[in-house]
Amino acid sequence: MRFSQFFARTLRENPSEADTVSHQLLVRGGFVHQLVAGVYSYLPLGWRVLRKIEAIIREEMDAAGAQELAMPVLQPVELWEETGRNLAFGEIVFNVKDRKEHMLLLGPTHEEVVTMLARRWVKSYRDLPFTLYQIQTKFRDEPRPRGGLLRVREFPMKDAYSFHADGESLDVTYRRMAQAYKNIFERCGLPTLMVEADSGAIGGKDSHEFMVQAESGEDTIIYCPGGDYAANVEKADSLKEQGETESLLPLEAVATPDVKSIEEVAKFLRVPHKKTLKAVFYSAGDSLVFAVIRGDLDVNEVKLRNLFKGADLRLATDEETRQAGLEPGYASPIGFKGIKIVADPSITLGSNFVAGANKKDAHFRNANYPRDFSVDVMADIAIAKAGEGCGRCGKPLQSTRGIEAGHIFKLETAISGKMGADFLDREGVSRTIIMGCYGIGVGRLLAAAVEYGHDDRGMIWPENIAPFQVHLVGLNLDQPQVSSVADRLYADLKSAGLEVLYDDRAESPGVKFNDADLLGIPVRLTVSPRTIKAGVVEVKRRRDKESTMIAAEALQGHLRELLGKRNGS
RNA sequence: CGGGGCGUAGCGCAGCACGGUAGCGCGCUUGGUUCGGGACCAAGAGGUCGACAGUUCAAAUCUGUCCGCCCCGACCA
Structure with a gap:
């Protein structure tokens, strides 16, 4: 993509409405644009990142045996009355009326719709288990959107639902999904902590969140440095300090x-x-x-x-x-x-x-x-704090902030029971389908990647989800000799299958280098009269401080080394 | 919903206590000179000052109502 023709514009100053780092950088870099509170356009740069994250999610979901489908955003209120969750969700749902005054809502999640499908399709234990997923826009009228993409009202989410005849089957899928989640976050270049979580009003048993450590995160995590325990503070327990035990004195x-x-x-x-x-x-x-x-x-x-x-x-x-x-x-x-x-x-x-x-x-x-x-x-009603003892090993616990990027939990029969989603077991006895559900906030994950990967000059994208792989900077392109070399290199890189952003704008070197730092594409190549004279191309990785000069002939091989091995597919 | 801040050109801001020609920087357009870390000169384009109502000869500025955006809290499958 030639920068001169690309629908992108960087800002020199931070937008006044942003004070979370990811929000500032994503707006400044032209990745997203806010329309109203908590509602964003993904501009071409942001959309490219989003689609890469989605592709990784799809690969891992498919590999874990989940099947993709697409369910409606628009849902009848009646469906939600079956579970009573229209009340539990309350003000957070966006309601709409159709021309016949029929109440509909914009789906904040899809347990009801997917369970309705299961109820319609599943007759026998032979139909189980299976897992369905979709990547789709969710709507939640949050009381307070905040932090740019971190908490919004309209957002892309991957949601998956599994259906089982018994708890053991659910356990198997739950573990498989947990592993798929680890793979996804790792491939996105993000270290996450899998923590025990509260399952909230929805009920159910086990529940885990996948947290990206970041100061801007909304959640507090309590964890054991020994690695045997980590939990959201909402759920965490700990060994409290023992008070002194004396003989009992009179009141x-x-x-x-x-x-x-x-x-x-x-x-x-x-x-x-x-x-x-x-x-x-x-x-x-x-x-x-x-x-x-x-x-x-x-x-x-x-x-x-x-x-x-x-x-x-x-x-x-x-x-x-x-x-x-x-x-x-x-x-x-x-x-x-x-x-x-x-x-x-x-x-x-x-x-x-x-x-x-x-x-x-x-x-x-x-x-x-x-x-x-x-x-x-x-009953335990105490907030666990750093410094208290780990319930497993006794070591002092620590705490940190995290962004909840994914959440998985065992719904059991919380939804299916209320909706009458049954099947006949081996003995011909009617039983309630057992469910699990598994979500990833895709847009939030994108923001988390920026929270995690940036410096004072801009973003630093992990290779696998960067909007482009290579940022080619041409300097003094008004000199025909330079532009012909740069144009040729651009064409060669493209035909070698690389995604290249080619800065062919008539801007000064400082502007181009600063934009390259801001956009954070993993590898920057520079072509200028200077490099041409020396027969080299300057190669600089975004995360490195120093650049190296590589002979023009050796460039492709060198890039392959820098980028190739990371593309796991 | 409680507390706080803000709304003036595409972006960042000044002007408002004391009413009287709407300003600065960046960006944008044109021409020229530059060219390895946010260049320079010159000439331009661009604003119903969030909306409505009121006070006044006169409102960006004073008063009222409403709307929007951000932050803290409450809340958050």
Whole structure:
């Protein structure tokens, strides 16, 4: 492609609306253009990258035995009423009305449609298992699009769905898909971390996310440096520090005027945070929930929400707390009944805790479970933090930020059960089809690749997904001798099967070199009066600092060495 | 939805407290000189100042309403 004819324009300055690196660079380089909030055009450069990622995904999906199909974006609301997920998704779905006032929606995902297909086709265990996938635009009216391509409202996604007669079959496919995902991300040149994830309101059992490590990521990952554990913080568990165990002392009330927060209490009574009990109140649906946890820890709302199966969980207001008969700042489960008490096991790691006295300006010393109070549910509701122990090996955990590029999970019968997708097993007994589903945010993956691969001059694309393989820069092309050499080289490279962006514009060298750095194509070749005189071509890899001069005759072989081996297909 | 910021030429911005000719840099067009890391000279094109309403002799500037975009939070199969 000749740059002079290419539909691309670079910007010298960062667009004001972008402050995520990938967003800035993709806009500056002319890869994407925003139409409205969270809706982007993929311009030729961006589209080329997207199609390369898609091609890799297709190859790996096909190799893993999945079959491609295409399902409609436009879906009838009735289908979603079967699973009730039109309510679970709520405001996030884009609704449309047809001319007959029939309500339709723009698919945010395709479990319902694909399960309808399975229901129609699958009669017998002999029809199972199989896996279907598509690469298609999804629509979600996110409350807040952000970070350029990282969180948008219209986006290309690869979604796959597997159907099984039993859990063992699902396990096999799940592992195969996990491996396919590893292959995909590796071929895209992106190191990812496979982490245990929360499966969210959709239900199901196992769930894993594939994370690209990046500061701009929306998720926090807790992982063990030993490599035996990694999880999204929403799901992560850890070994909490053991508090000191003393012989139990008698409960004793102390005056604590105006002392409310754990911080204040610990300071006022001169005890460490981990020797206090924290009480937090949530509103779940139409009732309140009383959460108790050791004072140095925090409540993981995702874990808590999962205990209440999808209920609308939010922090209760002080007003609501008082109405339940509790005094904010001085509340504790001691001598209290009325609302459900959920406790974290950390309240047993230690003894003689300081806890609220359920009246203003007073606390108890030496509170101990179960001597002094009882709880309704004892379950892990704590946020895991770096520094705490790995549940597998005990080593201190670490944390990092990540971009969720892929997510796989075992749906089991969460969808198929509600939709009556059944089959007859070997014994002629009707059973519910078991499902798995597997997603990759393709556009987000593209952005993640930039978050991962860039420097202060621009993007640095991995070979396999770069928009072009070679960036040919011609300098002083107004000299006929130079342009004829450059034109010939361009033609030769193309006929050798390379994808070449040929900068034949009448721009100064500085502009061309800076654009080459910005666009981040893996190999830059320069032809100029200088190189022609020496009978060489300058070769510079984007990720290297130095360039080398290669004799014109040896160039093709040299390029093959630089690029060839990476093209795995 | 709560908090904050912003909307003036294709892009980045100034002008607005104090109302009176719409400006700068980049980019773009034409001609010339340049040519290995964002060249120079000269001449140009390009804007209903987000929208609507109000105040005023007069509004980019003051007032009101609405719309849009970005950031933090809430939320996020």
